[in-house]
């Protein structure tokens with residue numbers, strides 16, 4: 001069976017090096033390059049992809065998720081919503097001595113859930129609970145319906161449409177953006193190739209020294225029927241990657257020269273404090289875009305509000321529940337957000353400031 005090699009290109013250094021490696025080892029007719037466009041990318045990423053296509057003489061297929069159907073279904077759901085159920089807060093029940101009362105099943109056995117801590121599974125007993133308060137209506141109010149239906153139309157931007165459909169932004173715990181905008185698109189592309197009779201090898205630019213989660217990633221593995229993953233860079237360092245590209249006369253994405261330590265969504269929902277400050281100084285238009293998205297997604301949500309960083313109620317940081325402008329303010333502070341950092345605004349936003357020391 002003929003093999004088809006698929007390289008996912010993101011515009012970052014690792015995927016660029018992976019593409020270069022694949023081009024050196026694989027014949028062109030058995031190689032495909034894809035880019036999953038989230039719609040939350042900096043313009044420089046699109047320009048860099050065009051540069052790569054020209055410099056390497058290869059076509060990079062752009063994949064873009066479309067949520068028109070989901071949005072149409074949600075409109076219908078909201079318009080017809082007439083649920084009468086209420087949603088209650090609950091508290092755990094304790095006995096007279098203050099010990100938790102455990103929930104039991106129909107046979108009188110204590111109920112438990114299997115959870116995981118530090119990679120090790122354990123049984124967590126389930127406490128019996130009781131409803132408190134009068135509860136909240138599950139149904140969309142007429143006011144919320146009118147507000148959401150006025151804005152809930154596909155915009156053609158995958159990231160924004162996804163968030164309007166979900167009524168919220170992704171978060172660290174609910175990182176549905178990666179799955180919906182990247183993973184599903186790449187997998188669908190590869191399944192089409194499998195259906196066309198190919199054995200698919202998915203080249204992934206992943207390094208073990210990137211993070212603890214990736215420290216044990218395997219160089220190659222089977223990921224499905226007639227589908228394998230191949231990760232040629234697992235033992236490389238970031239410097240190896242830059243050197244490899246430089247030896248082949250391929251420029252790094254200019255975003256690396258402007259303070260970005262990673263290339264991808266701008267901003268990513270996992271953006272660090274320093275990165276957020278850099279983005280707000282160098283590309284304030286991206287912050288303005290996110291602010292307009294916060295308004296739109298908020299209008300499309302039942303609560304009437306949505307924040308990009310972080311998703312409401314999922315963290316307990318000093319800037320909990322702040323909108324993007326509040327987060328930008330916080331990014332200019334020191335000591336956990338309690339003191340304004342006068343030096344933060346003095347850093348020259350037009351100077352080269354590569355996090356990898358690419359510019360001397």
Ligand code: SF4
Pocket residue numbers: 038040170175177178181182264265267268269270
């Ligand atoms: S995790 Fe970050 S980079 Fe990945 S899709 Fe979500 S916002 Fe984009």
